[in-house]
Amino acid sequence: MKILVTGGAGYIGSHTVKELSKEGYRPVILDNLSEGHRGALTEGSFHEVSLDDRDAVKRVVESEGIDAAIHFAASCYVGESMSDPLKYYRNNSINALNLLEVLVEAGVRKFVFSSTCATYGDPVKLPLDEEHPQNPVNVYGETKLVVERVLRALDRSHDFRSVMLRYFNASGADPDGRLGEDHRPETHLIPLVLQVALGQRKEIGVYGDDYDTPDGTCIRDYIHVVDLAQAHVRALRYLENGGDSRAFNVGTGNGFSVREVIDSARRITGHPIPERVTPRREGDPAELVANSTRIRSELGWDPEFTSIDAIMKTAWEWHRAHPDGYAD
The missing domain is CATH 3.90.25.10 (UDP-galactose 4-epimerase, domain 1)
Incomplete structure (x- = not known):
């Protein structure tokens, strides 16, 4: 099974590529190397492509015969998101839409999204569970929430099933x-x-x-990056087994x-x-x-x-x- 991994040369993406390979998947890495590293490319096939090049993304998806996608590629500095919001809406929201359009057109219907606890904003209760109100207080969190909303709409309109993983502090x-x-x-x-x-x-x-x-x-x-990578593999299996679109916190x-x-x-x-x-x-x-009860009980994830x-x-x-x- 071929899995498109955007941002697969980055920190969390590269660790996830390694876990996917260990589990028998065939990762196809798509990364423009603006934040990622060639030295992190240890498994799978690699395409140096930016998500703002929709035609290039389409060529990769079609030529590789992609079965599912895990989407990491994004800008992720909270402070920078406040000083340069246009960059964040372009990289995190618009580029995600480019990717989703290509996947929908290609008939790919399984998608794991790298979201964030920043979508919750200031906590009104602790620990944070998935039903906590989503009121982000920074542009980074807003741009991730935009994608979550698009994924919910695609679930209704195109039977496009997704898992949204809301990370805490990867480390x-x-x-x-x-x-x-x-x-x-x-x-x-x-x-x-x-x-x-x-x-x-x-x-x-x-x-x-x-x-x-x-x-x-x-x-x-603080959630160890290998435990986080394994959460992505479990999310993918959940979708393979017919799981419905769902959000999960990933924290200890x-x-x-x-x-x-x-x-x-x-x-x-x-x-x-x-x-x-x-x-x-x-x-x-x-x-x-995080309150991580849901991912532990429903996906069997245990850090x-x-x-x-x-x-x-x-x-x-x-x-x-x-x-x-x-x-x-």
Whole structure:
């Protein structure tokens, strides 16, 4: 079974390609390499194509005989989305429509979408379940919600079945050491903390220590990238078995504060990792933790990496072996 994986040279996409191959699927990677890396292309066939080139996307889908699609390709920086909304609506919403039009025309009816907990906005209850109101507070979340709404409409109009996976904080690296996290610029906490341990930055900034949490810093749900990749494989199988369109949170249900993450990095690396408290970032909720009951009960998904130290260890091994990332 051939699976189109857009953004398959990126962080989560490349790990998912590896899991798909392990399970006997034939991944077909479509990526323009604006954010992805050639060094992350370890499995499947590859087409260097941008989703804004509808004709090129159509040629790939038709020539490869695609059976289903997993869509990762997107811009994903919350701050940038607020300063450059046109880029985000183009990359995340309009390009997704290009892809969906091609798939519908080709008769492909199974689709797994990389969505986000940012579609929920500020939490009104915790942990967040899939029925939580969706009121995004940033353009990134809005552009993902647009696609979710289109998918619901396609389900009604074209029997186009989709799974929308709403991630929390993807983290960690392939335990085999082949794949890891390499964003440019890097904005995620764990890689930034490890850059301090590697001597690539002097200290780690902590955005606010006066939140209503046990240690005053923000709490997030960190989900290991391999567990996240396996959730995509399970979502695909669910659709293969006739499952209806459905949204699932993907998180462990365990929250760790910024300071707990920094302390974990100190334990794993043996480095003191100096920190400096800076003002809060606008729009940062005190706590975001998933209720993942639905995906556990309906898809049988069960994360392997549930402790922050286990996640940190795989991330440290990758960054220590690849201090310059993929260097491509």
